[in-house]
Amino acid sequence: MSAVDIVRAVKDRKLSALEATEAALARIAKRDTVLNSFTDVTADRAREKARAVDAAIATGKNPGSLAGVPFAVKNLFDVKGLPTRAGSKINRERPAAPRDATLVERLEAAGAVLVGALNMGEYAYDFTGENIHDGPSRNPHDPTRMTGGSSGGSGSAVGGALVPLALGSDTNGSIRVPSSFCGIFGLKPTYGRLSRARSFPFVFSFDHVGPLARSASDLALAYDAMQGPDADDAACTTRAAEPVSGLLDQDVGSLRIAIAGGYFQKNLFPEAAEAVNRVARALNVSRIVEIPQAARARAAAYVISTCEGASLHLDRLRTRPDDFDPAVRDRLIAGAMIPAPMVDRAQKFRRWYRAQVLELFKSVDVILAPATPCVAPKLGQVNFTLDGVEMPVRANIGIHTQPISFIGLPVVAVPVPLEPMPIGVQIIAAPWREDIALRVAVALERQGVVSAPSPRGF
Template sequence: MTGTDLTWATAAGIAAEVRAGRITAFEVTGRILDRIARMDPAINAFTDITASAALTEAEAVDAAIAAGRDPGPLAGVPFAVKNLFDVAGLPTRAGSKINRDRPPATEDAVLIRRMRAAGAVLVGALNMGEYAYDFTGENAHDGACLNPHDTSRMSGGSSSGCGAATAAGLAPISLGSDTNGSLRVPASMCGVFSLKPTYGRLPRTGTFSFVDSLDHLGPFARAPRDLALAYDAMQGHDAGDHACARRPPEPAVPGLDRDTGPLRVGLPGGWFARFGGDGTEAADHVARGLRRMGATLSRVDLDAAEAGRAAAYLVTNSESAAFHLDRLRSWAEDFDPDTRDRFLAGALLPAAWVARAQRVRAWWLDRALEAFDAVDLLIVPATPVSAPPVGQKELTLDGTPHPLRPTIGLLSQPFSCIGLPVVTVPVFEAGAMPIGVQIVARPWAEALALRVAEALARDGVVGARPPQIVEPQRAARAV
C-alpha cells in the first residue's frame, strides 16, 4: 500500500497492511493529517486536529509491531470523534460557545480508549450542532459543516463532522452520537454507513450529554465491515454510564460473512409512506436487493411510530432544557440562535406532557416488538429528502410546509425513542445526492443488521462513493 492512495482505503484494509508491516502506522497517520490539512477547509468538518498526539500514538502502534506484540484489529486506522467526546487536553465544547471555557478534559472518553486499545489512532475532534440539538450541520460558532458531495448543501447533523469527514476521506472511522437521528441523518446526507447500537450497548462515559434517556454513541464508516470492527472494539459494560447494560460483548465481525438466511423483512406503510418522501424509493431499492437475496417482504403496520416520534420530541425538548437550565438562565445570549429558542421552549413545558411521553414511549416499544413477531428486520428511509441547501428553513412533506430543523429526523426519531439498533446504508442514484436507508433490528441484534448491510454492500445494492470535492488551495490556484 506504500505509495498508493490511502484516501478511500477501508479501515480493515489499512489495519491489514499495517499489521503485515507493508506500511507503518506513522506513515498512514502522516498522510491522513496532510489530507485533512489540505481538504478540510472545503467542508469544515474538524474543529481540532490532534496531529502531535496522533503521530505519537502511531509510533506506539509501530513499536508494538516491531516488538512482536499484537497491535490490535484496528492497527494504525485513523479515527476522529464528534467534539462532545472528552479528548484529554481539549475542553469538551459539544458544539457550543459556552463550553469552551471549561477546563480541558483530563482523560479520553471510554470509547476513545477502547478504540486506541485496538490500535486505532485519534486524529482530531469534529464539528457538530450546538449541544447536539440539530439535524442540519449548521453551527453559529464554528461555521456550517458542508456536504462533501456538494458543498452548497447541508452535511446533516448533529454528528455533522463525522458524516462529512468520513465521506471526504479524512477519517475512515468516526464516532458520533444519536439522540433522535444524529448518527443516521448525516450518514444519509453524506452517503456513508453508520451504526446506532441498542440503547445501553456502548458506554457513554466521558461524553457530554444531550438527553440521558435517549443518547446513544456509535461509529460511521465507508464500509459495514469497518462499522463492525469499531463496534466490536468498543463493546463491554462500563460502570461510568448508569444506562450501560451488563451484557457481555457480542462480536459482529465473526458472523459478518455468514449467509443471512431466510430473512423476513418488514416495510412500514401508512405514516412512514406518507412522510417517506424521496427516501421511499431508496428504501424500495434496498428491499428489492434483499428480495433478490431470498428475503420475504411484507407490509407492516407501524403507525404507532407517529406517537413514538412525538414522545421522543417532548422527552428531548424537556430533558435537554432541564439539563441546560442554568446555562439558559445565565448565558442564553451565548447559545446558537437556531437552538436557543427551542431549548427555552423546552424549559416551559407542562410536566404532564413529559410524563405521558414516557408512558407512550413504553407503549410504542410494545407495538414495535409486536411487529418483530412477524419480521426479522424493518427497512425504513433514514431521511425524507437528500441534503437540502445550507440555510434552508422549511421542508415540504406530504404537501405541507414544516420547520426543517425539527422535522428532518422524523423517520429516525421513532427508533431511537425506543433504543432499537439501526444500521444506516447509503443509496446513490445516478446524478443525485445520496440518501440513506435504515435497517432496523430487534433489541441487541446489531450483528444481524450489520450482516445484512455487509451482504447488501457485497451485492452492490448499497455503498459509499468518493465525493467530488475540490482541494481549496488548488481551486484558488486555478482561479
C-alpha cells in the same frame, strides 16, 4: 483505504501506522478548508500513537484489531487535553478534559489513532450540521449542502474520506441523518450497548453513541472494539460484549425482513422512496408491516427530549442566554415550559409503544425504513415543499429516525448512491441484534446496492 485494508497492510508491514496517520493529516490539511469538519487536529498525539503501534509490530506484539486506523470523534467526547465543546460557545471555556472518553480509550487500546475532534450542532440539538460558532460542516458531495446533524463533522470527515472512521452520537437521529446525507454507513446501537462515559449528554434516556464508516465491515470492526460494560455509564453496566465481525458472512436469506409501511411511507421525496425500494428489491422483500402509532411516538420523543435537554441547561439558559445559538436556545426554553402531566403521558406512551414494537419483532427480524425524507438540503434552507405542503427543514429531517431511537432499537444506516446525491435507508433490528442489521448491510454492500460514493464536491 478502508479501516479493514489499513489494518491488514499495517500488520503485514506493507504500510506503517505512521504513514497511514500522515496521509490522514495531509488529507485533513488539504480538504478540510472546504469541509470544515474538524474543530481540533491532534497531530502530535496521533504521531506518538502511530509510532507506538509500529514499535509494537516491530517487537512482535499484537498491535490490536484497529492497528494504525486514523479516527476522529464528535467534539462532545472527552479528549484529554482539549475542552469538550459539545458544539457550543460556552463549553469551550471549560478546563481541558483530564481523561479520554471510554470509547476513545477502547479504540486506541485496539490500535486506532486519534487525529482530532469534529464539528457538531450546538449541544447536539440539531439536524442540519450548521453551527453558528464554528461554521457549518459541508457535504462532501456538494459543499453547498448540509451534512445533517448533529454529528455533521463526523459525516463530513468520513464522507469526505479524511478518515475511515469517526464517532458520533444519536439521540433522535444524529448518526443516521449525517450518514444519509453524506453517503456513508452509520451504526446506532441498542440503547446501553456502548458506553457514553465522559461524553457531554443531551438527553440521558435517549442518548446513543456509535461509529460512522465507509463500509459495513469497518463499522463492525470498530463496534467490536468498543463493546463491553462500563461502570461509568449507568445505562451500560450489564451487557457483555458480543462480537459480530465473525458473523457477517452468514446468509441473510433466512431472515424475516419487512418494509415499514404507513407513517414511514408518507412525507417522502421520490429519492427516499426509491432508495428503500432498491434495498427491498435486492433482498427480495415485499412484506409490509405497520409500526403502530409512529407519529405519536415522534411527538412523544419531542416532548421528552426537549424537556430533558432543557433541564440539563437551565443554569446556562438563565446566566448566558445570548451565548447560545438562538434556535437551540429557544427550543430549550420551550422544553423547560412543558407541563409535567404532558411529560408523564409521553413516558407512559413510550412504555406502551416499546411493548408493541417488541411484539412486532416476534414475527420479523429486520424492518427497512427511510433514514431521511430527502437528500441533503442546501445550507441555510429553511423550508421544503412536499406534496404541496411547505414544511420546516430543521424540524422534519428526523421524521423517520425519531420513532426508532425513542425506544432504543439498533439501526444500521446504509447509503444508496443515487445521482446527484446519496441517501440512506435504515436497517432496524430488535434490541441487542446489531449482528443481524450488520449482516444485512454487508449483504447489500456485496451486491453493490449500497456503497459510500467517492467525495466529489471539492
